[in-house]
Amino acid sequence: MTESSPIQPQPIASTIPAELSAEIRRLMHDLSNALEIVLQAGYLLTTTETEGPVKEWIGLLDTGAQQALGIHRQLREYIRLHS
Secondary structure, X not given: OOOOOOOOOOOOOOOOOHHHHHHXXXXXXXXXXXXXXXXXXXXXXXXXXXXXXXXXXXXXXHHHHHHHHHHHHHHHHHHHHXX
């Protein structure tokens, strides 16, 4: 029997066209501003006295916002490396 070679992934285009890159950067900036509002509002909610489910919801809000921020950073890095 012969061994088969592993399947190689197809390379992704190495460079994002300049016009597309500029539009993506603009959208990323707008997304960054929106995320900042959510993060700050979530922080302010943690400074209020809350109980029960409301406190849990604030935690969920913060967790989701932090995840979105991480994805935003990954996208920003990808765009930087491929523009």
